[in-house]
Amino acid sequence: MNSSQLFERSKKVAPGGVHSPIRSFSSLDRDPIFFQKAEGAYLWSVEGKRYIDYCQSWGPLVLGHRDPDVQSQVEEMISTAWTFGTCEPYSLELAEWITSRIPWVEKLRFVSSGTEAVMTALRLARAATGRQKILKFEGCYHGHVDSMLVQSGSGLAGVSASSSSGIPVDVEKTTLVAPLDDVLILEEIFQREGSQIAAVIVEPLPANYGLLVQRKEFLQKVESLARKHGALLILDEVISGFRVALGGMAELWGLKPDLVTYGKIVGGGFPVGCYGGRKDLMDQVAPLGTVYQAGTLSANPVGMVAGLATLKKMEKEKGWKTLEKIGQSFEEKIRPLLGHHKMEMVRFGSLFWCHLQTPEPIRRVSQIPPQQKEFFKKFYHHALEKGIYLAPHAYEVGFLSLAHTPTLLDQTVQALGKALQGT
């Protein structure tokens, strides 16, 4: 069966035929591709066509698909056990690896997704401060927990409207939303509501609504205002953690989170999330404290060994340096080409995003050119035709991995050049 036939079948059993909305390609006016195999930087569709993959399962696969060192650990684990639901040494090893390298993670908990990590970090922040409100930023994604699906709808800072139905009004009331890159509004919100804010949560490298690289000073301001008003700082490093550096953006920019959330890379491509931070806060989690959080498959051993094998390999091979080099070379090669078509690339390490040229760097959602979506739709079809698989949405970033060799990058630049000519 081909992809379209499979999609027809799938639509009968799953809403929109998918198990996560963007997979449906709905903003691209075409059916999605069904894939059946992956290796390194490649994906193979059910039709047998090969693609160079720049989505990499949305970020976890920093070494590429089925890295042999990770695979051997996974196979060994599976032949031993795949879940215990008890104490076991595998999560201990990963927890020690992380806490011994990241000073602001004194203690941590493994869960099964980034959403769960964020949800619990927020609960913990509320418990620890005795306050109700959470401040988030427009354009930052923190998973699909109710309170994080509230965004600024009206354009009025601090007044919220949900970007999903089904969110209780009371939850909306406790979520404040600020635009990124605007110190004045931020100060105003803190002045007005500072004493009620339990935590500020931010993606220090917003990478879920384009790649909205922030000014370092803005994030420092977020941190200092939170401190001044007794609110906790939660850095959501589910994408940036272990990708832009071992210690994520916090390490690169010297930020000091009270709590931090990880996901994606930490599980090496298996469903793992993690929250951690100050010991005095983490000790408020059950069974030591009163903040409840549990999970049937928490710290799943297969995810634990995959995550550890991934991180050990990244460290041993100085993977973060290599990713920066790969990113740089990709950017240099593609920049002139994009320029011909009035486009440009924003890149931070191994994350990239292409958009229509703008007079100034895009740091806020409102600065994204409205024609971006139409353009991307046309471009995307041609890119697929030429064997390049990008994340299927105009606002999603691309991911490079250690499997993206110079030869593959050259092939990609050539293919994208042809794809752009088609637009």
Ligand SMILES: *Cc1c(COP(=O)(O)O)cnc(C)c1O
């Ligand atoms: C992906 C992501 C999440 C959600 O993680 P899931 O594992 O999809 O639940 C949360 N925050 C950020 C910054 C993410 O990129």
